[in-house]
Amino acid sequence: MTTSPLLQIEGLSKSFFMHDQQKEVSSAREVSFRVHSKRLTALVGPTGAGKSSILKAIYRTYIPCKGQILYRSAAGKTVDLASADEHTILALRSREIGFVTQFLFALPRQPAIDVVASPLYRRGLSKADGRQKAGALLQRLHIPEHLWSLSPTTFSGGERQRINLARGIIGRPRLLLLDEPTASLDIRTTGDALEMITELKNEGTGILAIFHDPDLVQKMADTVYQLDRP
Amino acid sequence: MRKVLDVKGLSKVYGKGCPYCRDATGPRFNTNICPHCASVVAVHDISFTLYEGEILGVMGESGSGKSTVVKCLYFDETVDGGTAHFFDNHGQYNLFDLFSLNAAQRRWLRYRRFGMVYQNPHLGLNFGISAGGNIAERLLMNGMLIYADIRKRASELLQRTEVPENRMDDLPGHFSGGMQQRVQIAKALATNPPLLFLDEVTTGLDVSVQASILDLIIEIQDQLKTTMIVVTHDLGVIRLLAGRTIVMKNGCIIEAGLTDQILEDPQHAYTQRLVASAL
Numbered sequence: 230m231t232t233s234p235l236l237q238i239e240g241l242s243k244s245f246f247m248h249d250q251q252k253e254v255s256s257a258r259e260v261s262f263r264v265h266s267k268r269l270t271a272l273v274g275p276t277g278a279g280k281s282s283i284l285k286a287i288y289r290t291y292i293p294c295k296g297q298i299l300y301r302s303a304a305g306k307t308v309d310l311a312s313a314d315e316h317t318i319l320a321l322r323s324r325e326i327g328f329v330t331q332f333l334f335a336l337p338r339q340p341a342i343d344v345v346a347s348p349l350y351r352r353g354l355s356k357a358d359g360r361q362k363a364g365a366l367l368q369r370l371h372i373p374e375h376l377w378s379l380s381p382t383t384f385s386g387g388e389r390q391r392i393n394l395a396r397g398i399i400g401r402p403r404l405l406l407l408d409e410p411t412a413s414l415d416i417r418t419t420g421d422a423l424e425m426i427t428e429l430k431n432e433g434t435g436i437l438a439i440f441h442d443p444d445l446v447q448k449m450a451d452t453v454y455q456l457d458r459p
Numbered sequence: 460m461r462k463v464l465d466v467k468g469l470s471k472v473y474g475k476g477c478p479y480c481r482d483a484t485g486p487r488f489n490t491n492i493c494p495h496c497a498s499v500v501a502v503h504d505i506s507f508t509l510y511e512g513e514i515l516g517v518m519g520e521s522g523s524g525k526s527t528v529v530k531c532l533y534f535d536e537t538v539d540g541g542t543a544h545f546f547d548n549h550g551q552y553n554l555f556d557l558f559s560l561n562a563a564q565r566r567w568l569r570y571r572r573f574g575m576v577y578q579n580p581h582l583g584l585n586f587g588i589s590a591g592g593n594i595a596e597r598l599l600m601n602g603m604l605i606y607a608d609i610r611k612r613a614s615e616l617l618q619r620t621e622v623p624e625n626r627m628d629d630l631p632g633h634f635s636g637g638m639q640q641r642v643q644i645a646k647a648l649a650t651n652p653p654l655l656f657l658d659e660v661t662t663g664l665d666v667s668v669q670a671s672i673l674d675l676i677i678e679i680q681d682q683l684k685t686t687m688i689v690v691t692h693d694l695g696v697i698r699l700l701a702g703r704t705i706v707m708k709n710g711c712i713i714e715a716g717l718t719d720q721i722l723e724d725p726q727h728a729y730t731q732r733l734v735a736s737a738l
Contacts, residue, residue, distance in 0.1 A: 290723050292724055316460060
């Protein structure tokens, strides 16, 4: 029995043309795979195999050169993320598709708790409600409460990564893209982070993840997709 | 999502113009000066749409035509071609063909539905009257006639933009550059306009003052959901404020896309150079 996939990637290729050197660099070639709701799909492969590029192409931070990225939306429509217009992508980003990148980008001078709650504010939630939900997540991720009002730019690498993860999870996206979400966490906080990712998955989110650690792939992935250098 | 503005084929030429102007200028020729008649094609065939609550960044170097675009939309400049439709929902769905309006209709849009903040505060503020007076002027034009109401609203606006209330009666010329910008923003917000144009509003200010102005813009967008066009040459401002970005060169749009895509996967040679040379 197969349910229809949440995300279906067909023949995706991405290359970059560097004008100043008149050089084309390929980062992914003819990649096809599927992501299902309630499952975690892991992308594995050597550095330079294009794992991060694929996540960025799905999120439209990169413009795919070839192929289709078919996403089944909450409204039941199939949207090709490779060619959908910008406003469609922005709407999906704010309501359905989350991305936890390797590095945190947040508005400067914004308190950590508001950084985490920002996806909820964008959907119209009040500051008080948003902060309450964000606080609960930060507590679970062991970010000491006296740091919540500070900007994450002052935080350690591990703390920043947890802020990033909390912000990605808080909106309960239908599709979550994770790029090494636990790379700079210690064993205890890694365990907490993984627990939260699993919880989200069990609630119905389809997850596409890159983990640096093969043990984590083993432990977390329902499906593994192997990539080779293009 | 509701469409607020729809611009198609906007063009503006300084000079007498000739039939070759459009085909002999642009990024391909790396100039916007026509070799046949020496006219300046400031803006050529600019099209974009804007949705409610979004911030569109317009990026490009000096002379790329980016400021001319907002000046045309705000009727500071006349246009030589193209249309712009503004969609408004107060009461009913109104449709304007911006560039074919008469003077009174333009004034109405300028003073009631649009706001503009210029890089040079002398363009946006009357330096002969107080900060409060500048705001009062705008409110009077909107039919607010009771002195106490005007004063109350002006003080609210200055408070929101963090201009000390006790300086309300001072002349803008006695303010610092950052504070002049705040007064300009307060004035632009006076009528709660659904569409705000910001033209290089942080250029030339101290970094810390820039930061506080940007924070203010983010806060305004957050609370009032004002739709904005932000013109800047500063990648940092674009990254911070804009969801989508247009890149201009020699009067033309060379690429447009989501801001993170423009910054991480720029397609055009010029944008690649621009992003690579960011400090």
